[in-house]
Amino acid sequence: MSGAGERAARVAERAARESYGRLVALLAAPTGDLELAEDTLAQAFERALTTWPRDGVPDNPEGWLLTVARNRQRDLWKSAAHRRNRSLEEAVDAGLGAVELARALDELDQDRIPDRRLALLFVCAHPAIAADVRTPLMLQVVLGFDAAGIARAFAVPAGAMSQRLVRAKRRIRDARVPFVVPGRQAMPERLPWVLEAVYGCYALSFQERGEGASLAGEARHLAVTTARLLGDEPEAWALAALLTLTSARAAAPGGPYLPLQDQDPGTWDRGLIAEGEAYLRRAERPGRAPGRFQLEAAIQAVHCARARGGGTDWDALCTLYTALVAIAPSLGGRVAHAAVIGRARSPRAGLALLEDLPVERERFQPYHAARGDLLARLGRGxxxxxxxxxxxxxxxxxxxxxxxxxxxxxxxxxRAGDPLPEPRPEG
Incomplete structure (x- = not known):
């Protein structure tokens, strides 16, 4: 590849990583047709990789991509295949150009959410979108993960997840779900799905060490930004604490994998540990039962306490995981609970908990890793x-x-029975 081609590819990759969700939102705003927005944006990126090496990278790459995709949309809307679709024609006839559309969408953001991706997450948490697809939709449309990776995180077949996402996008289009940033008063009701998406982004980045380190950093930024934006939402602060404490002991990209118990606490980031513990204190509400992310952050705080020279408080971990699966019995949480019980109480007790998990466990990597550890401890090599x-x-x-x-x-x-690989977060 020539130097011009390499530069064009780098700029296109950066635009896809940093602006994909915003561009899709702008393209989908007139009609809510996410599939069309994604298709035309993909065509714009393909054209960029052909045109930019020859003509040079434009001063405003995102604006160039938006214009090309919008023009492609107009061509499709005015084609014979689409002329009978009145709503699409009305969108074209409204005369909103790319600049005007961007300005109009920005003006709807009365609260000036400081991160555009975060604003779009709140958009995709609209109550008219089915609850079970809101988080997968955010992970794909706003955060850029593919359906196969999302399917792994949710322990469902890739084909089923793809179909679920396609159906959701068509419902948004057919129901004309407004692609509008909600006001501050509507954010708390949409917050749980936004937090799930940010957590899912971080969890998926565990599987992509390298670029995954950058994705994990972006997820932590979104969590902290959300907590500061809303001010007094305990679960938002708890998620910020969870991701910060986990980041404090993240391994360097490209290095060998080490399970938690094999890691040297002296290599952990003391500054991030202190920051995460401060966020966790902000999540505390006297007299109020802790939520899911507060419990998960407390679990990470127990692990991070090793950095101050102590051992692992297994009794505390058993108590916290038991509380966690009582209020949020996710597959990942239940696997981690079984692993801790197997380590702190008995391998047989842990295996019994694993065997009670639903059939989806067979597609979930941490289940097999935990089972391997417990079987090894029982001598079943x-x-x-x-x-x-x-x-x-x-x-x-x-x-x-x-x-x-x-x-x-x-x-x-x-040498069977060495420490268990750390259970992965679940998206």
Whole structure:
């Protein structure tokens, strides 16, 4: 690839990473047709990769992409195949150009949400969108994850997740769900799905160490921005605490994978630990039961306490995980609960909890990793090796695959029963 081609590719990649969600929102605003917006934006990116190396990268790449995609939309709307669709014709006849549309959408943002991606997350949490698809929709449309990665996080088949997303986009189009940023008073009711999407972004980034480190940083920024924007929402502060405390002990990109118990606490970021603990204190409400993210952040605080020279308080972890699965029995939380019970109480007790999980467990990598560890502790080497091998096959991270493959080999030898790979967050 020539120098001009490489520069064009870098600029296009940056635009896709930083502006994709905003561009889709602007393109979908007139009609709510997310599928058309995504298709025409994809065509604009394809044209950019052909045109920019020859003509040079424009001064405003995002504006160029928006204009090309909008022109393509107009061509489609005015084609014979679309002429009978009155709503689309009305959108064209309204005469909103790209600049006017962008200005109009910005003016609707009365509260001036400081991060455009965060604003779009609140848009996609509209009550008219089915609750079970709001978070996957945000992960794909705003945060840029593909359906296959989202499906892994939710432990569902990739085809089923793709169909769910397609149906949601068509409902938005057909029902004319307004692509408008809500006012401050409407944000608390949409907040749970926004927090889930930010958490999902961070969880998925665990599987992509390298660029994943950048995605994790963006997710933490969104969590802290949300908490500061809303001011007094305890679960928003708790999510900021959770992601900050987890980031404090994140491994450097490209290095070997180490489970939590094998990590050296001396390498953890003390500044981020202090920051995360401060956020967790802001989430506390005397007399009010803690929410899901507050419990998860407290679990991370127990782990991070090792940085002050102490050991792991397994009794506290058992108590916190038991409370967590009582109020939020997600698959990831239940696997982590079983792993901790198996470590702190008995492997048989942990395995019993794992066996009670629904059939979706078979597609969930942490389930097989936890099962491998507990089987190894019981001396069932061949069964443990099979579980580790299954976990390795389901992991998209080469470093984790290498680690789990080594555990599978060790399970057949004399060193079975080493510490468990840290349970992954669930999106």
């Amino acid at each position: 061949e069964d443990a090796a099979d579980a580790y091998s299954r976990a390795a096959a389901l992991s998209p991270d080469p470093a984790v695959r290498t680690f789990l493959g080594r555990r599978a080999e060790e399970a057949r030898g004399p």
